[in-house]
Amino acid sequence: MSPRPRAFTKFRDVQAELDSTGAAIYRDADGVESLLILNPYSINYVHSYAEDSPFFLGLAEGRLRGSKCRKPKCGFVYGTPRSHCMVCGAPTEWIDLPTKGRVHSWTTCHFGSEAFLKETPYNLALVEFDGVGSLLLVRLRDCVESDLYVGMPIEARFATDPKYSITDVWFVPSR
Numbered sequence: 779m780s781p782r783p784r785a786f787t788k789f790r791d792v793q794a795e796l797d798s799t800g801a802a803i804y805r806d807a808d809g810v811e812s813l814l815i816l817n818p819y820s821i822n823y824v825h826s827y828a829e830d831s832p833f834f835l836g837l838a839e840g841r842l843r844g845s846k847c848r849k850p851k852c853g854f855v856y857g858t859p860r861s862h863c864m865v866c867g868a869p870t871e872w873i874d875l876p877t878k879g880r881v882h883s884w885t886t887c888h889f890g891s892e893a894f895l896k897e898t899p900y901n902l903a904l905v906e907f908d909g910v911g912s913l914l915l916v917r918l919r920d921c922v923e924s925d926l927y928v929g930m931p932i933e934a935r936f937a938t939d940p941k942y943s944i945t946d947v948w949f950v951p952s953r
């Protein structure tokens with residue numbers, strides 16, 4: 779590292795210098811110089827899925843799991859699993875959802891969290907399934923925004939190397 783880091787007026791140049799040397803100076807419009815240094819930082823976070831565990835274990839088996847209210851007179855079916863019924867409050871049981879559904883609505887994301895930035899723009903869809911009373915939010919791949927329409931038939935794909943994350947499932951247009 780040189781005794782005095784190089785100075786830049788654009789933050790993207792500062793970022794590139796930080797990535798390269800670990801130190802840079804940002805000079806603002808008033809000529810004020812700020813020394814910036816790169817400090818690597820990481821943590822391991824242990825997260826329990828608790829009663830949601832069957833959903834994520836199911837994804838690793840290529841199964842999309844929802845839940846169904848145990849009360850016979852209600853029987854509401856959830857596309858996004860819930861431990862208890864939002865309609866009547868009774869406990870639910872796990873069921874397998876269809877792996878084919880339709881686009882209920884969608885949005886195209888031109889910005890995202892760090893993990894998804896390299897995939898922008900990407901599409902998120904709310905999926906509706908036959909016989910299911912609520913929707914599932916997932917990524918929609920292998921299509922661009924201009925391909926999409928309400929009611930579009932789509933089907934699930936599952937990661938072959940599961941990470942036990944919602945990114946283990948995505949949908950693509952049915953062909």
Ligand SMILES: [Zn+2]
Pocket residue numbers: 847848849852853854863864865866867868
């Ligand atoms: Zn219910």
